[in-house]
Amino acid sequence: MSSQTATLREVATASAPVAAAIGIFGVVYGAAAKPILGPLATVFASVLMFSGAAQFTIVALVGAGASTVAVLGAVTMLALRHLPLGAVVRTRISGPLWRRLALASFLTDETVGLALTLGAPPHQTMLVSGVLAYSSWVIGTLIGVGGVSLAGIEDLAGALFPVLFVGLTALTTRTRGDVARSLIAALGAVALIALWPQAGALGAVAVAMLVAMGFRR
Amino acid sequence: MTLAVLLLATLITQGSRWAALSLPTARGAMGQVVDRVPVPLFAALAVVSLTGSDGRLTIDPPLVAACAGALLTVPRRSLLLTLAAGLAGYGAATLVL
Numbered sequence: 001m002s003s004q005t006a007t008l009r010e011v012a013t014a015s016a017p018v019a020a021a022i023g024i025f026g027v028v029y030g031a032a033a034k035p036i037l038g039p040l041a042t043v044f045a046s047v048l049m050f051s052g053a054a055q056f057t058i059v060a061l062v063g064a065g066a067s068t069v070a071v072l073g074a075v076t077m078l079a080l081r082h083l084p085l086g087a088v089v090r091t092r093i094s095g096p097l098w099r100r101l102a103l104a105s106f107l108t109d110e111t112v113g114l115a116l117t118l119g120a121p122p123h124q125t126m127l128v129s130g131v132l133a134y135s136s137w138v139i140g141t142l143i144g145v146g147g148v149s150l151a152g153i154e155d156l157a158g159a160l161f162p163v164l165f166v167g168l169t170a171l172t173t174r175t176r177g178d179v180a181r182s183l184i185a186a187l188g189a190v191a192l193i194a195l196w197p198q199a200g201a202l203g204a205v206a207v208a209m210l211v212a213m214g215f216r217r
Numbered sequence: 218m219t220l221a222v223l224l225l226a227t228l229i230t231q232g233s234r235w236a237a238l239s240l241p242t243a244r245g246a247m248g249q250v251v252d253r254v255p256v257p258l259f260a261a262l263a264v265v266s267l268t269g270s271d272g273r274l275t276i277d278p279p280l281v282a283a284c285a286g287a288l289l290t291v292p293r294r295s296l297l298l299t300l301a302a303g304l305a306g307y308g309a310a311t312l313v314l
Contacts, residue, residue, distance in 0.1 A: 014296050017300050017304075037219055038219070041220055045223050045227070048223075049226060049230050050230075051230045058222070058223070062222070068221075071222055071226070072222065072226060072229065075230060079229050079232075079233035082233040082236075083233065083236065084251075084254065085237060086234065086237020086238050086240065087240065087243050087254075088254050088255055088258070089238075090238060090242055091242050091248065091251060091252070093238070097239060103238060104234040104237065104238045107234040109262055113259060117296065118296070155279070155280075156307060159279065159280050159304075160300070160304075161266040162263050162266040162280070162287070163283050163286075163287040163300055163302075163304070164300065165263035165266055166263050166287040166299060166303070167296045167300060168255075168259040169256060169259040169260045169263060169291075170290075170299060171294055178256045181253065181260075182257060182260035183260070185256070185257030185260040186260045186261065186264050189260070189261040189264035190264055193264065193268060193272065193273065197268070197271060197272030197273050199265070199272070200265060200268075200272070203261075203265065204258065204264070204265045205258065207261045208257040208258035208260075209250070209254065212250045212251070212254045216249075216253070
């Protein structure tokens, strides 16, 4: 799968379990958001935003009665991680601006990871995995808004993400320096979470940037 | 209020994505740093994805078994194999415990 000859079918096969997990979280989001945002706004957010982290945060904060400034501040903090993620994938995606802007809506942790590691051209991988993930997210939201509960499967879906990132780490590790950077970043993330439990994905990006800047071998 | 907040949140989220892919390609020293980012990024995201809703690390046996299964396949460098091993580890732990 890591050769340069991966086909779109192989990309779709590798993306399918990830999309399935995202779909399950879409159901959870739809069920959780409906009583707080209302059914229309819940679906509207998934169709336009396509960001589980941001959407779950909005539901939690709106449900807790937070101010508009607090909600938008939290969304902005989460959105900041797109800049380094985009910088990483940007070096591998060429072509006209319109194509990059069309792909931008599919810029997520998971699609970037797949684009960097599967053998197909990164823009094709982002498109295929992005369409699958987006479709699953929106369909899952609709199912959740419709009243379906997936208690039990939620834990299984949650287990897929660390497994996915372990696999992506393995695929991108090529040198002893990479091994060292992965271990240091993992330990750094553990330390950061211990100090600041709400660091989340933005904290992971910050740790990765620091490790990439500090350990050059 | 909610619809207006959602619209602004959408603009922020999608705007950050558009900005990220509109920027020029990083070159020179910054380009080298960017090239080194994926490995530590995925390792850190693996740790972050182990946190619960309170943000703290979750020590859930099936989750630990899933990660252990995934780690066993690391030398093979196959994403599908890693996903399968992770799910197998999760399933085995769920059945046993």
